[in-house]
Amino acid sequence: MKSIELFTGAGGLALGTALAGFEHEAVLERDHDSCETLRLNKSRRIPHVRDWSICETDVRLFDYSDFGHVDLVAGGVPCQPFSLGGKHGGHKDERDMFPELTRAVQALRPLAFIVENVKGLLRGSFAEYFEYVILRLSHPGAKRRGDWREHRAALERIHTASRSTGLDYNVVFQLLNAADYGVPQRRERVFIVGFRSDLGVSWSFPSPTHSRESLLRSQWMTGEYWERHGLRESKRPPPENRAAQWIERNQLGLDDGLKPWRTVRDALDGLITPRTTANDLDHFLNPGARAYTGHTGSPWDEPAKVLKAGDHGVPGGENTLAIGDGTVRYFSVREAARLQSFPDEYLFAGSWTERMRQIGNAVPVDLARAVAESVAETITTF
Numbered sequence: 558m559k560s561i562e563l564f565t566g567a568g569g570l571a572l573g574t575a576l577a578g579f580e581h582e583a584v585l586e587r588d589h590d591s592c593e594t595l596r597l598n599k600s601r602r603i604p605h606v607r608d609w610s611i612c613e614t615d616v617r618l619f620d621y622s623d624f625g626h627v628d629l630v631a632g633g634v635p636c637q638p639f640s641l642g643g644k645h646g647g648h649k650d651e652r653d654m655f656p657e658l659t660r661a662v663q664a665l666r667p668l669a670f671i672v673e674n675v676k677g678l679l680r681g682s683f684a685e686y687f688e689y690v691i692l693r694l695s696h697p698g699a700k701r702r703g704d705w706r707e708h709r710a711a712l713e714r715i716h717t718a719s720r721s722t723g724l725d726y727n728v729v730f731q732l733l734n735a736a737d738y739g740v741p742q743r744r745e746r747v748f749i750v751g752f753r754s755d756l757g758v759s760w761s762f763p764s765p766t767h768s769r770e771s772l773l774r775s776q777w778m779t780g781e782y783w784e785r786h787g788l789r790e791s792k793r794p795p796p797e798n799r800a801a802q803w804i805e806r807n808q809l810g811l812d813d814g815l816k817p818w819r820t821v822r823d824a825l826d827g828l829i830t831p832r833t834t835a836n837d838l839d840h841f842l843n844p845g846a847r848a849y850t851g852h853t854g855s856p857w858d859e860p861a862k863v864l865k866a867g868d869h870g871v872p873g874g875e876n877t878l879a880i881g882d883g884t885v886r887y888f889s890v891r892e893a894a895r896l897q898s899f900p901d902e903y904l905f906a907g908s909w910t911e912r913m914r915q916i917g918n919a920v921p922v923d924l925a926r927a928v929a930e931s932v933a934e935t936i937t938t939f
Contacts, residue, residue, distance in 0.1 A: 558936055561585070561624065563616055563632030563661055564654060567594050567905060567915035568606070569897060570633050570673060573925020575605035577933045579629050587615045591915055593906035603902055616657045621664035628936055630661050631671040631929070633920050655690050663697045666724060668756060668939065669932050670694070672749040673920050676732060679747060685709070691728055692716055694751055698724030726751035727758060733924065736860040737765035739816065740921040741824035742896045743860045748928055756939060763931040765815060770803065772817035776858065777804050786822055794858060794881075821878065822857045824895045831889040838909045840891040846877045847885065854879035854886075861896045864888075866917030876913065890916065898923035 560579040562571040565586040575581060586592050592613040598606045612619070634654045662670055672694075678687055689705050692712035699715055699722040701708050715722060728751040735744040752758035775782040777796050796804065831842035848854055854877035855861040865875045876893065877885040888896065890905060893916045900922075905912040 558628040558933060559626065560629035560631060561621075561627055561661065561665060561667075563630065563658060564634055565595065566591050566633060567919045568598070568903075569899070569919030569922050570631055570671075570925045571609070572605060572899070572903070573920065573922045573927075574629065574631050574671070574929040576922070576926045577929035579631075579929065579933065581609050582624055582627065583610045583612050585612045585614060585616050585619060587613065589613065590907045590911050594904070594915060597904055597906050601902070601904070603900075606903075616654065616661070621661060624665060627665045627667045629669050629671065629929075629932065630658075630665055630667045632658055632661075633673040633918075634658055655693070659693050659697050662694065662726075662751075663724065666753070668936050669750065669752045670726070671925075671928060671932060673925070674747045674749075676745045676747060679732065691730065691749070694726060694749065695728045696722045696725050698722030721754075725754040727754055727760075729761070731762045733762065733928075734765075735921045735924040736769070736818045737767055738763075738924050738927040739767050739819055740896075740898050740923050741819035741821060741860050742862075742864065742921065744863050744921060744924075746920070746924070750928065750932060752935065758935055760931070760935050763927050766927070767818050768813050768815040769818050770813050771815050772820070772859075773800050773803050774812065775817045776800070782817065782820075782858075786826070794856075818860050820858050821855050821861050821896070824861070825892055828892065828895075831892070838890055838912060839904065840889045841909060842889060843887045843909055846887045848877070848879070857881065861888075864893055864896060864913075864917045866914040876917070893917070897921050 558579050560574060560581050562574070562581050562584040565571050565584040566588070568584070571581060571584050584595065586595065592611060595606070595609065595611045599609055599611060658672060686705070689709040689712070692709060696712055696715055699712060702711060728749060730747060730749040732745055732747055735742055735746070748762070750760070750762070752760055772782070777800055783793050828840070831840045833842045833844055835841040852875065856879050862875055877887050879885055890909065890912045891901065893913060894903065894905070897916055897919050898921050905915055907915070
């Protein structure tokens with residue numbers, strides 16, 4: 558199955574779709590440091606990466622006419638216009654790349670597409686524009702007339718009348734929590750998936766494979782979690798109030814049949830504690846982390862908080878580990894990569910801050926793979 562990857566960044570979504578069976582005809586990214594990461598892993602002949610054709614380019618300048626049949630277009634559209642931590646410019650922000658995503662779909666006419674973006678895209682202030690994005694991706698064959706509001710009105714008439722534009726997609730979207738798919742991080746992201754209408758596909762997002770309830774059960778009812786990590790009772794933290802309430806409600810030991818959420822302790826298992834004397838930046842302890850109000854570190858025995866990418870360095874709380882004695886430390890690059898479910902052989906280029914930025918911006922590999930495998934399973938029926 559052939560694919561084109563847009564806004565590739567450090568390669569989280571691209572690696573996830575590749576693991577699902579898609580072969581990338583091209584991976585596009587304009588950020589030089591991110592491209593250096595992609596080239597580094599290609600040169601090391603990392604499986605699923607060694608054959609990538611890496612294009613360091615602005616997608617606005619890219620010509621898709623040289624490509625033939627493509628099964629999938631995928632991309633993590635830049636999140637800054639819609640991020641809670643950004644300027645909230647939405648469509649007014651020049652970094653809004655949804656129009657470029659639509660242009661790629663128009664040109665390539667893939668069987669399906671996968672799009673990822675931040676939870677902030679669903680905020681009420683962006684509701685009208687988000688509706689427009691969905692309509693435009695549903696009917697990329699419709700020629701645009703006027704500004705986006707005028708075009709939205711035209712697309713609404715097309716959509717409600719079930720008229721064909723020559724290129725139409727059945728589009729669904731959903732807010733997914735990465736922890737529900739085995740990623741050791743509570744990271745909520747919007748996924749938009751479309752299948753070409755002429756395929757007559759009936760598709761829905763894959764069901765979660767992991768749950769908080771199962772984690773609490775393994776910790777506070779069976780004790781399997783602590784035994785697996787070799788933690789004596791005296792070393793175990795007390796259950797927090799919500800966990801205690803869950804235990805009381807489920808005192809009969811009801812099992813939802815899902816795997817436990819993966820925790821920070823699960824993710825870092827087997828890694829030595831990073832030191833400031835490390836010879837490289839992959840597992841280096843960067844000093845100076847501190848906790849402050851609203852920015853406390855991730856606890857050991859829950860999925861990590863959302864890793865973030867700061868333009869001026871990593872924020873003080875989100876990318877740190879709560880040691881357990883009231884102090885915090887920064888995650889190393891390798892630890893952060895594990896929290897995003899990158900394999901250990903996958904390396905990152907640049908300074909410590911640059912590597913952490915790339916990781917914080919990435920789509921968790923295992924979440925991307927879960928969605929892409931479901932899409933691939935449907936595509937292979939044709």
